[in-house]
Amino acid sequence: MAVMPTSKEAELLKTRVPINTLSDNDRAALLEKTSVKYIKRGEYLFRQGDTDSKNVYLLSGRVDLLLNNKVVDTITDDLETARFALAHQFPRKFSARAKEPVKFVSIDSQLLSGLLTPTQTESNPAADEDWMTQLLRSSVVQHIPPANIQNVMMRMERVEVKAGDEVVKQGDEGCYFFLIHKGRCVVTRKHDHHSEAEELARLGAGDSFGEEALLSDKLRGCSVTMLTDGVLFRLGKEDFTAFIKRPLTKNVDYEKACKIVEAGGVWLDVRDPAEHQRNGMDGSINIPLHSLRFQIGSLGTDRQYVVYCADGNQSAVAAFLLFERDVKAVVLKDGIDRLLHVEKSVAADTQDEAVLPQQDADETVDISRLIQERDEARKQVVQLEKNLLETTEKYEQVQHRLVTNISTLKQMVQDLKLKLAASQESGTAQEHAGGDEALMQRIAELEHEKAEREREIRQLESGQRQLNAEMEILLEASEENDKAGLAEVKQLKEQVDDLQQQLKAAKEER
Numbered sequence: 001m002a003v004m005p006t007s008k009e010a011e012l013l014k015t016r017v018p019i020n021t022l023s024d025n026d027r028a029a030l031l032e033k034t035s036v037k038y039i040k041r042g043e044y045l046f047r048q049g050d051t052d053s054k055n056v057y058l059l060s061g062r063v064d065l066l067l068n069n070k071v072v073d074t075i076t077d078d079l080e081t082a083r084f085a086l087a088h089q090f091p092r093k094f095s096a097r098a099k100e101p102v103k104f105v106s107i108d109s110q111l112l113s114g115l116l117t118p119t120q121t122e123s124n125p126a127a128d129e130d131w132m133t134q135l136l137r138s139s140v141v142q143h144i145p146p147a148n149i150q151n152v153m154m155r156m157e158r159v160e161v162k163a164g165d166e167v168v169k170q171g172d173e174g175c176y177f178f179l180i181h182k183g184r185c186v187v188t189r190k191h192d193h194h195s196e197a198e199e200l201a202r203l204g205a206g207d208s209f210g211e212e213a214l215l216s217d218k219l220r221g222c223s224v225t226m227l228t229d230g231v232l233f234r235l236g237k238e239d240f241t242a243f244i245k246r247p248l249t250k251n252v253d254y255e256k257a258c259k260i261v262e263a264g265g266v267w268l269d270v271r272d273p274a275e276h277q278r279n280g281m282d283g284s285i286n287i288p289l290h291s292l293r294f295q296i297g298s299l300g301t302d303r304q305y306v307v308y309c310a311d312g313n314q315s316a317v318a319a320f321l322l323f324e325r326d327v328k329a330v331v332l333k334d335g336i337d338r339l340l341h342v343e344k345s346v347a348a349d350t351q352d353e354a355v356l357p358q359q360d361a362d363e364t365v366d367i368s369r370l371i372q373e374r375d376e377a378r379k380q381v382v383q384l385e386k387n388l389l390e391t392t393e394k395y396e397q398v399q400h401r402l403v404t405n406i407s408t409l410k411q412m413v414q415d416l417k418l419k420l421a422a423s424q425e426s427g428t429a430q431e432h433a434g435g436d437e438a439l440m441q442r443i444a445e446l447e448h449e450k451a452e453r454e455r456e457i458r459q460l461e462s463g464q465r466q467l468n469a470e471m472e473i474l475l476e477a478s479e480e481n482d483k484a485g486l487a488e489v490k491q492l493k494e495q496v497d498d499l500q501q502q503l504k505a506a507k508e509e510r
Contacts, residue, residue: 005036005105009059013105016057017083017153018112018132026115034105045086045096045104053109053133055085061102062458066095074099076458081150085132109133131156131181131233134206141244148243155243156233161226168224174213176234177244180205183230189222189290197223201294208324212289214240215249215320216313221290248323249316251333257306260330268305268329269336270318279340281308289314296325308332416443 005013010031013019019027036059039045045056045063058077065073065087072094075081086104087094132153135141141149156179161167167178170190184204188197200222203209213220214237235244252260261267267284269276276286287295289309299305305322307315307329315331322329332339416439 003036005031005034009036009103012059013057015083016085019057019107022115030107030112030115033111034107036103036105039098039102039104041098041100043098045098045102045106046092048092048095050092055107055109055112055132056096057085057105057107058082059103059105061104062099063102063104064097064099066097067093069095074458076455078455078458080154084150084153131158131179131231134181135179135233137206144244144247148247151243152235152239155239156235159232159234161230161232163226163228165226166223167226167232168210168220168222170220170223172220174210174218174220175237176210177208177214177237177240178210178224179208179233179235181231181233183232184227185209185224185230186227187222187224200290202227210234211240211320212317215245215317218313245316245320248320250319250330251312252306252330253333254339257308257330257332260304260306265304265306268299268307268318270307270309270314275310279336281336284308289318292318293321296321296327299325299327301326301328304328304330306330306332308336310337311335412446416446 013031013034014027019030022030046052046054048067058075060077062074062076063086064071065075075086086096135153135156136149141152144152158181161183167185170188180203182205184202186199187201187203187209188199190197203224209224212218212222257267261283267281269280269284269286270289270292271280271286272288273286276284280286287298299322305327307318307322308331309315309318312331312333312335315335319329319331419439
């Protein structure tokens with residue numbers, strides 16, 4: 001069933017993003033073409049895999065988001081996340097199912113974007129979309145957890161720019177990740193201070209830039225200058241690291257990397273050609289990082305790539321760029337230089353007795369460092385588990401208190417209703433009008449208080465789910481790092497034992 005929005009529902013829609021940015025006239029035009037829909041508990045607003053380009057906004061009720069029929073989050077009309085369109089990804093990454101009777105609106109994205117950008121002249125189809133749709137079409141964003149997507153949206157900052165503005169300057173520190181909502185820009189790079197700037201690419205609406213310096217923690221490698229007036233949305237470095245970089249970066253040790261390659265994966269060296277020629281992996285392909293963005297089309301989306309560089313920093317940037325083009329990739333942890341250092345140590349049988357003890361000491365230092373890192377990681381996990389337990393206990397105590405309060409309030413409301421009914425039956429309306437009015441007002445106050453307590457419980461439940469999800473991510477990452485560290489310790493111990501055996505054999509021969 002669908003009906004026109006009431007005045008109250010129209011006011012509620014004014015708070016939804018990006019409807020809240022429209023002028024009064026444009027908002028009125030949008031509402032004329034918008035209908036409020038009602039569905040029952042258990043019915044679906046949309047399903048996983050749907051490709052309809054709609055912005056679905058929750059007006060009242062509760063909705064479960066499901067991934068492969070498993071509930072991953074619950075959105076209620078009084079939460080901050082309800083300001084944004086529900087799981088607005090293309091195609092839909094989640095199903096949305098009503099947990100109770102629900103009211104919602106479904107707005108065509110093209111209609112909304114037409115009101116947001118009425119004078120759009122870009123030829124890029126992405127320029128016809130609102131900035132949220134542009135962001136959510138990004139393959140990178142579709143790979144991060146739903147809660148992170150909402151956090152990214154809430155922290156994006158709108159910036160208007162003019163033709164000729166230098167948004168990013170080569171050599172500066174990276175502070176923001178940018179999404180182009182409107183306009184076009186050019187990416188340039190100088191090889192040195194005296195050379196002319198070389199044009200590397202031109203970007204338009206829906207494209208993004210600025211992630212390389214944030215991923216690698218290095219200075220900006222290129223400059224980005226606006227060719228036209230435009231609008232950008234930017235995300236600060238800390239938020240980018242917390243909500244995008246950490247969930248996406250998947251490091252693997254050398255042993256796991258080799259298994260991936262043996263199973264059909266490909267080594268991808270993103271260093272300069274000279275470095276690749278000197279000590280590149282057997283069977284690897286070489287695409288330097290500065291040209292990877294423009295050669296990704298030559299890579300297959302049906303294969304997995306193990307990306308490596310000298311220390312792992314450039315590899316993280318490369319993996320991000322590959323994610324943007326739906327190319328599967330993992331990063332060789334710590335890069336190839338560390339691996340070559342270990343291999344060089346293994347070849348120590350060609351050195352004399354004086355050198356062996358020094359290598360022995362170096363390996364012992366490495367083992368001590370790895371053990372220390374492992375112990376620190378374990379301490380962090382223990383602390384996280386403690387924090388989670390404390391938070392869970394606090395949550396359960398507060399929830400119990402709120403549930404008890406709600407039960408008491410329900411009983412009070414019921415008692416007052418019975419008292420009101422008895423009062424109406426035993427006397428005339430005039431004799432009891434004043435008392436009835438007071439009772440009705442008290443009942444309304446108690447019901448409002450009960451609703452507030454129920455809202456607090458829903459917020460606590462939502463916070464608990466997000467905390468559990470973040471804890472699982474941290475524990476998984478810690479477990480992977482712990483396993484990798486133990487494997488390195490074992491490998492280094494074996495190398496030390498081997499070197500000691502060689503040293504012993506050399507002494508016996510003398």
